[in-house]
Amino acid sequence: MMQSAKTQTAKRQIVETQTASDPVRPGELLLSLRGVSKQFGAVSALTGIDLDIHAGEVVALVGDNGAGKSTLVKILSGVHRPTGGTLSFRGREVSLGGPGDALELGIATVFQDLALCENLDVVANIYLGQERNPWRLDEVAMELRAWTLLTELSARIPSVREAVASLSGGQRQTVAIARALLLDPKIILLDEPTAALGVAQTAEVLNLIERVRERGLGVVMISHNMEDVRAVADRIAVLRLGRNNGIFYPDASNQELVGAITGASDNVVTRRAARRARQDPAQQDTTQGATP
Amino acid sequence: MSAEAGGTSPRVPLDRADVRVRHEAGLAGSLRGFVARVRAGDLGALPVVVGLVLISAVFQSLNPVFLSSNNLVNLLFDSATTGIIALGIVLVLMVGEIDLSVGSVSGFASALVGVLWVNQGWPAAAAILVALAAGGACGAVYALLFNRLGMPSFVSTLAGLLSVLGLQLFLLGATGSINLPYESALVDFGQTLVMPHALAYALALLAGAGLALSGQREALRRREAGLSAAPLAGICLRAGLLAAVLVLVVWYLNLDRGVPWMFALFVALVMAVDYALRRTRWGRAMAAVGGNREAARRAGIDVRRITASAFVLCSTFAALGGVLSAARLASASQQAGTGDVNLNAIAAAVIGGTSLFGGRGSAYAALLGILVIQAIASGLTLLDLSSALRYMITGGVLAVAVIVDSLARRSRVSHGRA
Ligand SMILES: Nc1ncnc2c1ncn2[C@@H]1O[C@H](COP(=O)(O)OP(=O)(O)OP(=O)(O)O)[C@@H](O)[C@H]1O
Ligand SMILES: [Mg+2]
Numbered sequence: 001m002m003q004s005a006k007t008q009t010a011k012r013q014i015v016e017t018q019t020a021s022d023p024v025r026p027g028e029l030l031l032s033l034r035g036v037s038k039q040f041g042a043v044s045a046l047t048g049i050d051l052d053i054h055a056g057e058v059v060a061l062v063g064d065n066g067a068g069k070s071t072l073v074k075i076l077s078g079v080h081r082p083t084g085g086t087l088s089f090r091g092r093e094v095s096l097g098g099p100g101d102a103l104e105l106g107i108a109t110v111f112q113d114l115a116l117c118e119n120l121d122v123v124a125n126i127y128l129g130q131e132r133n134p135w136r137l138d139e140v141a142m143e144l145r146a147w148t149l150l151t152e153l154s155a156r157i158p159s160v161r162e163a164v165a166s167l168s169g170g171q172r173q174t175v176a177i178a179r180a181l182l183l184d185p186k187i188i189l190l191d192e193p194t195a196a197l198g199v200a201q202t203a204e205v206l207n208l209i210e211r212v213r214e215r216g217l218g219v220v221m222i223s224h225n226m227e228d229v230r231a232v233a234d235r236i237a238v239l240r241l242g243r244n245n246g247i248f249y250p251d252a253s254n255q256e257l258v259g260a261i262t263g264a265s266d267n268v269v270t271r272r273a274a275r276r277a278r279q280d281p282a283q284q285d286t287t288q289g290a291t292p
Numbered sequence: 293m294s295a296e297a298g299g300t301s302p303r304v305p306l307d308r309a310d311v312r313v314r315h316e317a318g319l320a321g322s323l324r325g326f327v328a329r330v331r332a333g334d335l336g337a338l339p340v341v342v343g344l345v346l347i348s349a350v351f352q353s354l355n356p357v358f359l360s361s362n363n364l365v366n367l368l369f370d371s372a373t374t375g376i377i378a379l380g381i382v383l384v385l386m387v388g389e390i391d392l393s394v395g396s397v398s399g400f401a402s403a404l405v406g407v408l409w410v411n412q413g414w415p416a417a418a419a420i421l422v423a424l425a426a427g428g429a430c431g432a433v434y435a436l437l438f439n440r441l442g443m444p445s446f447v448s449t450l451a452g453l454l455s456v457l458g459l460q461l462f463l464l465g466a467t468g469s470i471n472l473p474y475e476s477a478l479v480d481f482g483q484t485l486v487m488p489h490a491l492a493y494a495l496a497l498l499a500g501a502g503l504a505l506s507g508q509r510e511a512l513r514r515r516e517a518g519l520s521a522a523p524l525a526g527i528c529l530r531a532g533l534l535a536a537v538l539v540l541v542v543w544y545l546n547l548d549r550g551v552p553w554m555f556a557l558f559v560a561l562v563m564a565v566d567y568a569l570r571r572t573r574w575g576r577a578m579a580a581v582g583g584n585r586e587a588a589r590r591a592g593i594d595v596r597r598i599t600a601s602a603f604v605l606c607s608t609f610a611a612l613g614g615v616l617s618a619a620r621l622a623s624a625s626q627q628a629g630t631g632d633v634n635l636n637a638i639a640a641a642v643i644g645g646t647s648l649f650g651g652r653g654s655a656y657a658a659l660l661g662i663l664v665i666q667a668i669a670s671g672l673t674l675l676d677l678s679s680a681l682r683y684m685i686t687g688g689v690l691a692v693a694v695i696v697d698s699l700a701r702r703s704r705v706s707h708g709r710a
Contacts, residue, residue, distance in 0.1 A: 077590070079589075079590055098589070098592075099589060099590045099591070099592050100592035100593075100594070103592045104592075109590075111590065115584070115586065115587040115590045115591070116584070116587055117579070117580045117583040117584045117587050117588065117651070118583060118584065119579060119582070119583035119584075119651040119652055120576070120579060120580060120583060124576055124579075124580075127576075128576065128580055128587075128588070128591040128593070129577070129580075129588075129591035129592040129593045130591075130592075131573045131576055134572060134573035134574070135572055135573075136571055136572070137571050137572065137573065137576070140510075140513045140514055140517050140519065141517075143307070143517075143519060144306070144517050144518075144519070147306045147307065159307060160307060161307070165704070165705070
């Protein structure tokens with residue numbers, strides 16, 4: 001046990017010197033995936049995925065339910081090991097042995113299921129695994145920093161000393177996002193970060209994504225909300241049935257995107273839109289007028 | 293947010309800005325908050341304290357010897373051994389696992405001390421160290437089976453219960469029991485050694501002073517940082533109350549022999565474990581692993597190492613408890629660690645308020661729980677009841693404790709405090 005602890009600290013030091021000595025250049029290629037695949041038994045969740053993430057860039061990852069978006073995020077955060085393919089971080093091939101390795105590289109994640117400990121309070125959850133002073137936890141400093149992070153997200157959390165079990169879904173999501181920001185990461189992976197958020201909190205998260213981009217971080221955002229995606233993304237990568245299905249830019253039409261997501265230009269979404277346009281042209285006009 | 297913050301006075305602490313929360317201020321407020329917490333199923337130590345008072349009242353009315361200083365001092369001697377084992381159980385329960393073999397491990401450790409020290413002529417200290425290491429090795433085996441082979445701790449420790457008992461019987465061989473020398477320091481420690489009376493008083497007062505001082509420092513730091521803090525009067529009141537109760541207890545015990553050193557060792561271990569669980573990164577990780585193993589893993593915590601530390605510490609504490617009970621009985625026998633030792637240790641941890649569902653518990657649970665268990669055992673012995681009845685009653689108390697735990701858990705879930 002002593003031995004493994006020693007090698008682990010040694011590894012940590014190497015990672016630190018490599019990344020710390022070398023500040024991120026704007027536009028630098030941070031993370032690059034080549035031919036990544038993941039098999040769950042007989043299910044091929046991902047097949048031959050290629051993806052690049054640059055510093056100062058927001059990449060949106062879209063796709064239908066079960067397309068493999070969360071699986072991809074879990075591979076990038078070290079939760080799952082890929083079955084095949086390579087992962088390079090800043091030009092160097094890496095293999096993530098576990099979530100700890102990803103965190104050390106500077107890859108922070110907000111998981112779809114949030115991965116919070118319900119029995120611990122908000123401060124403990126935000127600092128989990130990263131507590132200050134391991135032998136004498138500095139609760140005051142941690143609580144202060146927690147409040148600062150939460151205020152930045154205009155969180156509405158009554159008390160950071162309540163167990164997370166007592167928070168609403170959106171409050172929990174805010175806590176999970178605050179936790180991802182704690183470590184000053186180089187890349188943030190957000191798996192449906194706004195799914196449960198209110199109007200103000202969603203806007204705050206989108207603002208935050210833009211601020212994070214301006215600070216030169218890479219952002220991967222998964223969302224089913226095309227409006228949000230278009231609002232902040234620099235590139236939109238579409239996954240379909242576990243495969244790359246095209247890269248789009250925010251100026252792509254809705255039809256193009258939906259076509260790539262569902263795999264056909266004649267699909268349930270376009271048929272519905274056409275039907276509604278026939279039935280009620282007036283309403284169609286107003287909604288279109290409201291969008292820009 | 294900004295409108296609210298602007299509306300209230302600028303001196304509102306950072307954590308009191310939300311207008312929806314009713315924050316209790318002052319002493320009456322603290323009391324109201326306590327009642328609300330209990331209602332929501334956050335029972336803390338309350339049921340145990342109430343239970344202890346009830347048990348004492350019943351047994352005292354049946355036999356006036358029960359609350360005599362002499363009986364209480366004996367009770368503390370007996371509590372220390374199983375209490376230390378229960379302390380280990382608290383740790384495995386924290387990570388959501390169980391160790392059913394602590395009784396056997398304690399018996400094995402006592403046999404090892406008997407054989408190495410008395411039969412082989414080793415120095416006592418060396419024999420004890422080997423016994424503790426052997427206990428730790430048992431825990432390491434469970435951790436290996438759990439982490440590498442995914443064997444549920446329930447099964448592996450059940451297998452361990454039998455195998456280690458076999459080892460104990462093998463060590464003791466045909467004679468079946470080894471008497472430890474009465475003149476030795478170890479047996480003295482287990483049977484007679486008590487704190488000097490003045491020292492016990494001093495420690496009782498020191499505990500109060502320590503609580504007041506640390507509470508004060510904490511409150512000061514929080515206020516400096518712009519956070520809300522407990523009122524000064526409340527801190528002093530609590531510290532004063534603690535000191536008064538402790539001094540009273542020490543005075544009563546000093547009427548007879550005094551506070552056993554063995555019990556003092558137990559309390560010191562409880563305090564050390566309590567600090568480790570509440571104020572270190574390791575303790576946070578223990579609670580996280582027990583609460584949500586996958587979330588702990590994703591936070592970069594080495595969950596295997598944390599689980600292993602719980603198993604190893606539990607078995608080591610079990611071995612220490614076994615050594616001390618050998619000292620208490622001045623013998624290492626085939627009966628050591630069998631019978632109700634296992635159940636009592638687990639029951640003590642659960643009765644004290646450690647959740648069987650993982651992630652909730654405190655070191656003080658072992659202290660409070662073992663006092664309840666030993667009070668019942670001592671009371672029933674005084675009434676000269678058969679061990680048949682004793683087993684049934686202790687089993688019933690354990691059942692009640694688990695029911696309270698489950699009900700409290702359900703209430704916590706519905707009140708959002710899980
Ligand atoms: N742990 C697992 N074991 C087995 N199969 C899995 C596992 N995780 C995901 N899968 C499978 O992989 C596929 C992709 O799942 P994934 O969670 O990545 O989808 P998603 O794109 O995130 O969907 P959603 O939009 O619903 O969140 C699904 O078919 C799912 O059944
Ligand atoms: Mg998903």
